[in-house]
Amino acid sequence: MKTLYIECNMGIAGDMLMGALAEIAPAEAVEKLRTLKIPGTEISFEHGEKCGIGGTRAHVLVHGEEEGSVGEHGHGGHDHETEHVHHHGHGGHDHDTEHAHHHSHGGHDHDAEHVHHHEHHHYGIEDIRSIINGLPVPASVKENALAIYTRIASAESKVHGQPVSEIHFHEVGAMDAVADVVGNCFLLEAIGAERIVSSPVNVGSGSVRCAHGILPVPAPATAEILKGTEYYSDEIRGELCTPTGAAILTHFADETAERPRMRVDSVGVGAGTKDFPKANILRVFLGEARETSGDDDGTQPEVRDFRPAADEEMFCDSSDDSQMDRICELSANIDDMTGEELGFAMERILEAGALDVYYTPIVMKKSRPAVKLSCLCRREKAKAMAEVIFRHTRTAGIRRQDFVRYVLQRESTERDGLRVKSYRGYGVERSKPEYEDLAELARSRDGSLIDMKGEKE
Structure with a gap:
């Protein structure tokens, strides 16, 4: 590793x-x-x-x-x-x-x-x-x-x-x-x-x-x-x-x-x-x-090589604007929290640096309605994210999966007084105004968000 x-x-x-x-x-x-x-x-x-x-x-x-x-x-x-x-x-x-x-x-x-x-x-x-x-x-x-x-x-x-x-x-x-x-x-x-x-x-x-x-x-x-x-x-x-x-x-x-x-x-x-x-x-x-495992009985421990898979080595393609990076997903099934508690937990997990947090409705044992919590984060943040999830939910276990993902290059600029997010790479190029700026413009003009989007596109 x-x-x-x-x-x-x-x-x-x-x-x-x-x-x-x-x-x-x-x-x-x-x-x-x-x-x-x-x-x-x-x-x-x-x-x-x-x-x-x-x-x-x-x-x-x-x-x-x-x-x-x-x-x-x-x-x-x-x-x-x-x-x-x-x-x-x-x-x-x-x-x-x-x-x-x-x-x-x-x-x-x-x-x-x-x-x-x-x-x-x-x-x-x-x-x-x-x-x-x-x-x-x-x-x-x-x-x-x-x-x-x-x-x-x-x-x-x-x-x-x-x-x-x-x-x-x-x-x-x-x-x-x-x-x-x-x-x-x-x-x-x-x-x-x-x-x-x-x-x-x-x-x-x-x-x-x-x-x-x-x-x-x-x-x-x-x-x-x-x-x-x-x-x-x-x-x-x-x-x-x-x-x-x-x-x-x-x-x-x-x-x-x-x-x-x-x-x-x-x-x-x-x-x-x-x-x-x-x-x-x-x-x-x-x-x-290299990490080792084995008993303290004097026997030679097994040596395990944690070298990443070949596709994970290609975490950045520098030949063009496209890019790959590595993230992990932490997930947990929860059937004993209220909507208010789940909402607060999501806010705190995002504040702690998660890339994204979302809930998926599921049904657990005994036919209990529940949610699956999914947290996307950087691999180096996984342990810290797990601590936050344990602190703000009632789950007793968290699953982890590591992924390599394709991402577009992202940047933020200002245009006509609005912040604009731009995405490009893999033959794609698009942009859109920041929601908060667009929403504030709509409020100031007593207009709809749809109208503001049409005006700025």
């Missing part, structure tokens, strides 16, 4: 992981990422060295500024601007906890206080969604990036006690985080690991000093994101794990464990900025893992 192991002995930040992945990803993918047109943003890579170990540093510039050059915070954590979160319409800021940490943080340098730059725009979660949906990247990259950014925003929302819709981020930090999230999703897609394993995460120790107060390490949003994940602190003083890094890791990692038994084919090293007694690096290992 093609396995990626992420070693987080010095924590994890978005840009450090991106630097490490750039060393093992296909060269054409790294070049495409470097030229990816995220608004006002430039991504570059350069060689770095920590304690004599060479690696790659990823740089993200937003309008010529690199996060951390705008405002840095002392105590030796990652180089990152601790962005203000603006709670609109609720009477001011909570100055002790109003900073959101979710930007590219691979350099560990926080020695100056935060400077608030009022000339930058503020972005809400819907602005971020629009930007990501408009990027020329595969649909799966967009879906993963949106799920990760939503995870970050949800953590900040919970920490600050405000709805996600009312939290806004400064431009430099917001766009830096978009670049980190999209960049890592893009490189992971190109690498194509079927299983991702992470070491326990070193979060650092002490506190992070901000302009309006002192936050403990791990920062509140980071601690919220890392729930259910194994992490620890050692003698390193400072913030080693950032919300962006934590969100990317918890979204993609199938499990937290020591490095699995595997044939390592390539190693990538991401270098940070600040110097520590330990090498400030993040490493990734890519190769084929």
Whole structure:
């Protein structure tokens, strides 16, 4: 099984992981990422060295500024601007906890206080969604990036006690985080690991000093994101794990464990900025893992090769605009939940990152009317999706099937003030306006949705 192991002995930040992945990803993918047109943003890579170990540093510039050059915070954590979160319409800021940490943080340098730059725009979660949906990247990259950014925003929302819709981020930090999230999703897609394993995460120790107060390490949003994940602190003083890094890791990692038994084919090293007694690096290992089964009686266990079938290796056809990807379906039969409970469960499963959720009427034993729950998701999300299904339904078992599917290239653009979804590939090309935008137009004109569709087609 093609396995990626992420070693987080010095924590994890978005840009450090991106630097490490750039060393093992296909060269054409790294070049495409470097030229990816995220608004006002430039991504570059350069060689770095920590304690004599060479690696790659990823740089993200937003309008010529690199996060951390705008405002840095002392105590030796990652180089990152601790962005203000603006709670609109609720009477001011909570100055002790109003900073959101979710930007590219691979350099560990926080020695100056935060400077608030009022000339930058503020972005809400819907602005971020629009930007990501408009990027020329595969649909799966967009879906993963949106799920990760939503995870970050949800953590900040919970920490600050405000709805996600009312939290806004400064431009430099917001766009830096978009670049980190999209960049890592893009490189992971190109690498194509079927299983991702992470070491326990070193979060650092002490506190992070901000302009309006002192936050403990791990920062509140980071601690919220890392729930259910194994992490620890050692003698390193400072913030080693950032919300962006934590969100990317918890979204993609199938499990937290020591490095699995595997044939390592390539190693990538991401270098940070600040110097520590330990090498400030993040490493990734890519190769084929083999699993064993057998009794602990001293006999030689059976070795099973989990190499994918030949058709699954062809998960992306790069010869044209067509594309294939891998998903899985989780399903369960349910005969003891009300319609309200099923509706709520569907909402939560979709919020957790499912690609689709639907119910099919069935009849179970004893002639009981029931439904079959079907959840489509990315393979790397299967375990997390199963946990959500168990939490919000009464099922005691979930079935899993893995599929390779054909998909059309999807992108979102704006036309005549409406967002438009376009699909192309396999000799097909079509587009349609986003439902919400079309429905709002119909309401504003007191017209029908049918009339609006006819007008825009």
